[in-house]
Amino acid sequence: MIVATREIVVRALNKGFLIGLAVTVAMIGGLIGFTAYLDGRTQSFDVAVVASDESASTALESAAAEAASDDQKIELSVVRVDSAAAAETALDEETADAWLSSAAAAGADGWTLSGWREPDGELTQLIETTVRDQVLAGHAVDAGTTMDALTAGSEVETERLDGNPVDPQIVFVAGFVLAFLFFMGTVGSGAMIAGSVIEEKQSRLVEIIATAVPLRQLLAGKIIGSSVIALGQNLLLAAVGLVGASFTDLSAILPAMTTTMLWFVVFFTVGFVAVAALYAVAGSLASRTEDLQYTTSPLMMLLMGVYVVTFSADGMLERVLSYIPPASIVSMPVRVLNGDALWWEPLVSLLVLVVTTLGALLLAERAYRGALMQTGGRVTWKTALAAERGTTLGA
Known part of the structure; x- marks a missing residue:
């Protein structure tokens, strides 16, 4: 908890983080304000x-x-x-x-x-x-004859059989917003935890910390701290968006959007733990700050792929993605908003995400402990896992 508290305080006092968060909130508020202006203005x-x-x-x-x-x-x-x-x-x-x-x-x-x-x-x-x-x-x-007689019986009423009142265009926009929140939260907070790990490793400070704090607890503290910051950031942005939407024509579907946002927060909270653990490993694999671009590239490509694919997916592809972590963090809440998911599907998808996160934690913990104390160049995943296994067998 000491490590987690330090991570939270350092991040919360970081000027770059605060400025970026303020700019994002201002952008969301400005976009909603502009939308409300367009909806209310008379031409x-x-x-x-x-x-x-x-x-x-x-x-x-x-x-x-x-x-x-x-x-x-x-x-x-x-x-x-x-x-x-x-x-x-x-x-x-x-x-x-x-x-x-x-x-x-x-x-x-x-x-x-x-x-x-x-x-x-x-x-x-x-x-x-x-x-x-x-x-x-x-x-x-x-x-x-009369106009009424000519047009009698020509009225066409629209009906959506799934009973969901949400317009498909709104679902698409919501998918884009959730994908954006996912990408910004994971990449921003993930980069911070990787940077924190390599900073301590490059300065040899981690060798001093390791004498007082077990590496497993050090990793857990960093994951908890970064998860709290990432979750708090998304909760703030989601709250700004929902409050702003109440002043637009979207207020009628606000209950459905709120439910979707709650599901997203739950999925993100679980899924980000795995992302944070993998970013911590990426930091431990590097020996200097310049190596981070190499060690974090696979994660960045994965998260970018999730961002691009999830907000544009529909039909069968969206159903499949809603069960595959980490894409399910975005796709399943979107399906809930679209009225396409049965009541049990989010629960099953969340269970799959929990199991995947536990597996990622176990793997990341082994690699983190095996790579953190190694210096002299970049460490591969294979080397890190082998070093941890050798240390455990030797012990």
């Missing part, structure tokens, strides 16, 4: 229409009323001009965002929505819907 459009074009004027007035009644966060203002040339001038001088002309005014079979550049997509969709309804209503009158 205003000025649409020109030639005064003599009564059909277009009627359509724009209907579109403005529909946008206001449906709360589409669009405000539409009608700018009446005297001629087509005046409408083009209004677009050129940016006193109007678009110009609507009816089929009769355009002398063609269809209506035209003109802009100096490409008209806004939401504005185009609103006007297209309004014009379609207006034209259909006119055709219905000509045919001696």
Whole structure:
């Protein structure tokens, strides 16, 4: 516990760590704030229409009323001009965002929505819907029927049979966020524990520490300390994200996101113990700081692969990854959010992760004890394990 406390205090007072954490929190807060701003803002459009074009004027007035009644966060203002040339001038001088002309005014079979550049997509969709309804209503009158009679039975309702209200795009974003938290937490804290080990080894301080603290307890203290820091960091970032999401349109699915985040914290807590142990071994295999790039590269490649694959995986690949550590740390919580996992699947996946972590701890402990006292160059895993085995047999 003395070693763990020292690791926590040193890391918590590290300026680089604190600055990086503050920047990350600010980025998350800024992204959520920007999203909330986009969700809440109302777009205003000025649409020109030639005064003599009564059909277009009627359509724009209907579109403005529909946008206001449906709360589409669009405000539409009608700018009446005297001629087509005046409408083009209004677009050129940016006193109007678009110009609507009816089929009769355009002398063609269809209506035209003109802009100096490409008209806004939401504005185009609103006007297209309004014009379609207006034209259909006119055709219905000509045919001696009504609009309601023509459209009766044409309504289409959407239904998701798994009962999960979470949109697939939100699931994808959540997968990216969890993969990012996993990668940042494991690599950042893992690099710190590897750096701490090589610092003590290179300065020969570990030889003094070893006389008072058994190497097994030294390793355990470093793992506990780095795990507490990594878990605390992810809890802080998750809390910022969840609180921020409550101010956006995602507030409706906040319970599902909270459950997913809790599963992620549990999986990460267990899985990071194995990652921290392996990073400690990577530090012990090095003889100087410059060797860390070589000894930590396999771990970095593994974690990078998990980061890239997990947030983009779906279907059968995601199901398989949800049972394979360390990818299951991200994939299983994502499946929980997606409503794709049965109640027992996270428990089985967690059990597999626990067993894998215990195996990694036993292997890492042997390699750590075998490599920590060796100097003069990089130590391989084979040499470290053989040295520990020889020490145990000799004892």
